[in-house]
Amino acid sequence: MSASSQQSVIGPLIGFVRLPHGEGLPLPAYESAGAAGMDLRAAVPEDRPLLILPGRRVLVPTGLVMEIPEGLEGQVRPRSGLALKHGITCLNTPGTVDSDYRGEVKVLLVNLGDEDFTVERGMRVAQIIFAPVVQIRVEERSLANGTARGAGGFGSTGTA
Ligand SMILES: O=c1ccn([C@H]2C[C@H](O)[C@@H](COP(=O)(O)OP(=O)(O)OP(=O)(O)O)O2)c(=O)[nH]1
Numbered sequence: 005m006s007a008s009s010q011q012s013v014i015g016p017l018i019g020f021v022r023l024p025h026g027e028g029l030p031l032p033a034y035e036s037a038g039a040a041g042m043d044l045r046a047a048v049p050e051d052r053p054l055l056i057l058p059g060r061r062v063l064v065p066t067g068l069v070m071e072i073p074e075g076l077e078g079q080v081r082p083r084s085g086l087a088l089k090h091g092i093t094c095l096n097t098p099g100t101v102d103s104d105y106r107g108e109v110k111v112l113l114v115n116l117g118d119e120d121f122t123v124e125r126g127m128r129v130a131q132i133i134f135a136p137v138v139q140i141r142v143e144e145r146s147l148a149n150g151t152a153r154g155a156g157g158f159g160s161t162g163t164a
Pocket residue numbers: 080096098099100101102103105108109110111112
């Protein structure tokens with residue numbers, strides 16, 4: 005198995021459906037044995053790259069629909085290299101992909117740099133991390149139970 009196609013053999017199985025405009029792009033894969041995220045590629049047309057002007061945002065298609073099982077979510081997060089070199093990050097980070105979402109996964113990029121940035125087809129624009137989620141039950145109460153911290157927060161435990 006090559007370094008660029010690591011595949012977990014014990015993790016949950018997630019179905020990826022490739023949309024027509026995603027044809028020909030590699031499926032997301034773990035790029036190293038211990039990678040937490042799988043990179044997401046831009047499924048923009050070869051002849052129509054996306055230009056992101058400084059201060060502007062664009063929604064980048066990935067060409068993928070994911071069947072995330074109940075109990076998991078997808079977190080769309082920025083890539084540090086793009087952030088460091090170009091000021092490109094995800095505006096809504098971490099983006100949340102719900103387990104019942106069956107639309108195309110998209111990446112909302114923002115250009116916080118001072119130069120134009122071009123998103124080419126196949127460029128790895130973000131990464132997705134799959135993580136467990138719990139859905140809680142809500143019970144309204146008149147008073148919260150007491151704790152040692154109480155209402156202290158926002159630096160209440162000291163300055164250093
Ligand atoms: O970075 C992201 C964030 C979200 N989504 C998709 C999957 C997610 O399940 C859906 C809704 O996202 P979210 O709940 O964050 O947005 P919303 O503004 O609350 O929309 P909605 O009312 O559809 O829930 O949009 C993405 O493809 N990429």
